[in-house]
Amino acid sequence: MGFYCSLVYSIPKNICLLKPGFTLAGGHHFNQVSKIKARMQDQPDKVRVPHVLTVAGSDSGAGAGIQADLKACAARGVYCSTVITAVTAQNTVGVQGVNVVPEEFVAEQLKSVLSDMRPDVVKTGMLPSAGIVNILCQSLQEFPVQALVVDPVMVSTSGDVLAGSSVLASFRDKLLPMADVVTPNLKEASALLGGMLLESLADMRSAAKSIHEFGPRYVLVKGGDLPVSSDAVDVLYDGNDFFEFRASRVRTSNTHGTGCSLASSIAAELAKGLPVISAVKVAKRFIESALEYSKDIHIGNGRQGPFDHLLKLKNNAPGLCAAYPFDPSSLFLYAVTDWRMNRKWGRSITDAVKAAIEGGATIVQLREKEAETGDFLESAKACLEICRQYGVPLLINDRVDVALACDADGVHVGQSDMPAQTVRALLGPDKIIGVSCKTPEQAQQAWADGADYIGSGGVYPTNTKENNRTIGLDGLKTVCSASKLPVVAIGGIGISNAHSVMELQVPNLRGVAVVSALFDRESIVTETQKLHKVLLESAVKVR
Numbered sequence: 001m002g003f004y005c006s007l008v009y010s011i012p013k014n015i016c017l018l019k020p021g022f023t024l025a026g027g028h029h030f031n032q033v034s035k036i037k038a039r040m041q042d043q044p045d046k047v048r049v050p051h052v053l054t055v056a057g058s059d060s061g062a063g064a065g066i067q068a069d070l071k072a073c074a075a076r077g078v079y080c081s082t083v084i085t086a087v088t089a090q091n092t093v094g095v096q097g098v099n100v101v102p103e104e105f106v107a108e109q110l111k112s113v114l115s116d117m118r119p120d121v122v123k124t125g126m127l128p129s130a131g132i133v134n135i136l137c138q139s140l141q142e143f144p145v146q147a148l149v150v151d152p153v154m155v156s157t158s159g160d161v162l163a164g165s166s167v168l169a170s171f172r173d174k175l176l177p178m179a180d181v182v183t184p185n186l187k188e189a190s191a192l193l194g195g196m197l198l199e200s201l202a203d204m205r206s207a208a209k210s211i212h213e214f215g216p217r218y219v220l221v222k223g224g225d226l227p228v229s230s231d232a233v234d235v236l237y238d239g240n241d242f243f244e245f246r247a248s249r250v251r252t253s254n255t256h257g258t259g260c261s262l263a264s265s266i267a268a269e270l271a272k273g274l275p276v277i278s279a280v281k282v283a284k285r286f287i288e289s290a291l292e293y294s295k296d297i298h299i300g301n302g303r304q305g306p307f308d309h310l311l312k313l314k315n316n317a318p319g320l321c322a323a324y325p326f327d328p329s330s331l332f333l334y335a336v337t338d339w340r341m342n343r344k345w346g347r348s349i350t351d352a353v354k355a356a357i358e359g360g361a362t363i364v365q366l367r368e369k370e371a372e373t374g375d376f377l378e379s380a381k382a383c384l385e386i387c388r389q390y391g392v393p394l395l396i397n398d399r400v401d402v403a404l405a406c407d408a409d410g411v412h413v414g415q416s417d418m419p420a421q422t423v424r425a426l427l428g429p430d431k432i433i434g435v436s437c438k439t440p441e442q443a444q445q446a447w448a449d450g451a452d453y454i455g456s457g458g459v460y461p462t463n464t465k466e467n468n469r470t471i472g473l474d475g476l477k478t479v480c481s482a483s484k485l486p487v488v489a490i491g492g493i494g495i496s497n498a499h500s501v502m503e504l505q506v507p508n509l510r511g512v513a514v515v516s517a518l519f520d521r522e523s524i525v526t527e528t529q530k531l532h533k534v535l536l537e538s539a540v541k542v543r
């Protein structure tokens with residue numbers, strides 16, 4: 001289907017487009033909404049919500065299938081329409097009956113939704129006959145969507161067969177070549193590959209590679225059933241690289257419907273505009289949070305119960321949607337505040353933040369080392385209001401408590417702060433977490449801990465942070481190469497040397513983080529504008 005493509009530097013649009021005072025209902029990311037608005041050429045004033053169409057079977061027990069897809073999309077803040085392919089009589093014990101919907105009626109449902117409602121993403125689950133797979137493929141050719149996520153459902157968690165061998169051939173020959181993401185578990189991957197034995201991580205990698213040859217752009221082989229590991233490891237393959245997603249296993253029997261829910265959550269994030277790797281990452285975190293939250297609930301008497309997707313509605317637990325899905329291009333010009341500099345120049349923190357944003361800052365971090373907690377919280381709330389008006393994410397340095405209290409967009413932590421894994425557990429799946437890394441080992445750990453980006457420095461000597469080790473451009477390059485996470489460079493960077501940093505030509509180096517070059521100057525707006533210009537020029541050169 002062909003979907004997102006990313007440039008080495010995609011320059012955030014919010015600064016040039018968003019005017020002061022512009023606010024968005026519902027906390028949507030400006031870029032995301034503008035993208036969606038742009039598609040509504042016939043009704044330019046209407047805001048269109050991200051929309052997933054699920055084509056799947058109904059589960060009367062509502063743990064999996066259509067019902068899980070609806071709940072997952074609702075929890076992720078995305079509209080979900082449904083085409084039902086089969087109605088199952090099902091509970092936590094097993095599948096007692098299956099009634100396949102006639103092919104013509106599946107076609108009619110598809111036409112109704114696709115011709116009128118134009119979903120962004122289609123996600124498939126139970127496709128019980130080759131005829132239904134064919135009809136779906138024809139419908140998608142007639143009404144193309146932006147992405148197709150295929151969960152190749154074949155066997156239910158209770159072991160009941162939901163799609164026979166003729167469906168396998170249609171998956172391989174017709175549906176997978178159209179798919180952007182396919183999400184087999186070990187059994188499904190094995191079935192797609194004619195019974196190949198999958199017992200290790202190495203087997204999962206080679207299965208992902210073989211399935212990729214059927215034509216999907218990304219293959220996510222889910223290792224939840226791998227017996228040897230205490231962690232749940234999934235492997236994503238994009239045709240070139242492997243990405244491992246590792247999470248400690250949640251001890252619960254309430255796992256019915258996790259496959260459907262993961263695929264729907266990936267589809268939901270894609271519909272919001274996230275690239276595939278980020279969508280998979282966020283979706284996995286969401287499912288982990290939901291499983292953790294529901295690990296002790298009790299519904300039904302079977303071996304595997306359903307879990308609760310709508311955790312946030314119950315308990316104010318973290319896990320619903322962030323105001324900003326993390327966009328790595330927001331690291332482009334990262335402004336980090338400093339209370340001493342603001343005092344020296346007689347400015348309030350809110351004035352400093354506003355000026356930096358007006359000059360072109362694309363993300364802001366409040367780094368207020370000496371502030372009293374209460375004062376810090378009040379400042380953070382006031383700054384957050386400004387940042388939300390401009391559509392710029394606001395992160396808090398070190399203080400997870402302050403970030404939680406003001407509902408900031410994320411936290412930046414260093415190697416001696418709270419471990420990123422703990423921060424993730426506290427903040428939930430959606431908030432942005434940055435980790436400072438000076439070495440490749442730290443960079444690898446940051447990915448494993450669920451960080452969204454790395455801050456790496458000091459690239460040059462700095463007076464802003466005492467006793468900071470300078471790692472230079474070489475050190476920065478080594479950290480970037482050791483990780484798939486986006487990286488922002490920090491330490492002694494300003495208009496005179498920013499181009500040298502950005503011209504390193506490392507694909508995941510997405511911007512510079514700056515304190516004194518913006519805040520220890522007479523005019524923050526002017527200095528930020530100058531730095532923005534230098535960065536833009538470097539970005540153009542690199543492209």
Ligand SMILES: Cc1ncc(COP(=O)(O)OP(=O)(O)O)c(N)n1
Pocket residue numbers: 334336365367397398412413414415416417434435436454455456465488490513
């Ligand atoms: C973007 C960014 N990168 C690195 C740091 C440094 O964080 P840390 O190592 O925790 O040091 P302190 O800032 O807490 O002194 C950062 N703040 N931001």
Ligand SMILES: Cc1nc(C(=O)O)sc1CCOP(=O)(O)O
Pocket residue numbers: 336436455456457458459461462463464465468469490491492493513514515516517
């Ligand atoms: C906060 C911080 N962290 C660093 C690191 O190397 O991780 S360097 C640094 C200070 C950056 O300030 P300036 O832009 O004024 O040099």
Ligand SMILES: [Mg+2]
Pocket residue numbers: 397398412413414417
């Ligand atoms: Mg710190």
